[in-house]
Amino acid sequence: MNRKWTFVLAAGLMVAVFSRSDNVVSAAPEHSTGIPNLLIDDQPVPFMKNHQAIVRNNRVYVPIGVFEHPSIQANVWVHPNEEEYTGSLINHKVQLTFDTTRTSFSYSDNETDNHKTTIASWNGATPFVHEKELMVPLRAIAEKLGIQVKWNNKTSVASLTTDAEYREQLDTVEEWEDLLGEQPIEEDDVSGEAITEPELSAYFEDNDLAISDYEIVSRYAAVALEIDESESSVFTVERRKNGQLGWDISIKTGANEEGFSVHRTNGFVSVAVYDETLKQEVEYGVVTFFYGKGESKTEKIYFEGNSGFLVKIPDSQVTGTVRLYGKDGSIYEDTFW
Structure with missing residues (x-):
């Protein structure tokens, strides 16, 4: 059973x-x-x-x-x-x-x-x-x-x-x-092997995962962004008690009217571009985090042929915007909460 x-x-x-x-x-x-x-x-x-x-x-x-x-x-x-x-x-x-x-x-x-x-x-x-x-x-x-x-x-x-x-x-x-x-190892259990980048790369390849960006967030966990033609998903890869890697259930996000998506989950903001024409037009992106009392913080991302990025959220209370700047001066914008 x-x-x-x-x-x-x-x-x-x-x-x-x-x-x-x-x-x-x-x-x-x-x-x-x-x-x-x-x-x-x-x-x-x-x-x-x-x-x-x-x-x-x-x-x-x-x-x-x-x-x-x-x-x-x-x-x-x-x-x-x-x-x-x-x-x-x-x-x-x-x-x-x-x-x-x-x-x-x-x-x-x-x-x-x-x-x-x-x-x-x-x-x-x-x-x-x-x-x-x-x-x-x-x-x-x-x-x-x-x-x-x-x-x-x-x-x-x-x-x-x-x-x-x-x-x-x-x-x-x-x-x-x-x-x-098959359950994940607890973070305070030091008996397991820490996740490494070569191991993650091999895991993504063995499971045919189209990963655009990832980040190791702890000894036993990494967050990954997968993008296909029309959807993206952010999920956690974890070390399990049997020593193997496994990933959790993720919710897919589709493109907006301009051909990209912005999604907040797992402590990150994901930015994914699906439209090939838009990807070629975008020169860089700016993620702006808004704090209370009018304070804000920005982070710049360069696509350079990539389809998407993960940007770490600095504080759980922030909201923000993502702006993509085209080479011709066009600006594409979306928000996250």
Whole structure:
């Protein structure tokens, strides 16, 4: 059973969660020093150093990655930033989405056709970040995924148990490990090989991608602009956990009435020219970024036979214009927001 589609559904579900008004989480008390043990279908789950289960306010929290276990097989999506972590867990039964600043989460039932989204309270068991690891309440998550939870207070052992119906929905262990291997490496994981320009060039060629411009933006990611005869797309190429490169889903942009396009995405403004006559006429382009209080910044680009460029956006709040200057004095203009 292929679950790659669930990552797309998660992105849509995120919008519903974070566009609403909700109570904001206050500072949580320190966790206890006791470390509980965890069993999944009677098998112990090993924890890496600094990624252990934690008891806080009499609740057991685990690293969100626990739910990727082959006996659970929930797709896990995490997006960290300075102010909050957002995350989703998705299996055959449910989609669950949340962030660490809110006291509630949203979920929808995958076993029905309407996928109605419901808002529910964490009841004091809000997820939090510990040593850069997203910790989630074990019982609340597991039960929503359709898994039975038991706690032995004498032995400090939490037991998760799946039933026969749940297990029938699972992939083989090999299939699940292959799927996990296709996920991108986290940026704070230094064990992977950094992306190199020769590797990217070979990747573009092997996949018949007509790349006009690209930029390596981090150890494991690059942003690329592909242009064909009438459309362009900007997408991220990422190092996956299996060591291979892969790219994300992109939205194509078509030409405007003058034969070029301007599109803002992935932290860049893309400028793409499709009309061959226009490409020959254009001498250079100017990208202008507008800040607040009347401030602006410009960047000049020379085409010299190229079909397009990526221009890094200096600030997430800026808007701007792109002007293409023809050799005969003509000016072609478009805007981005």
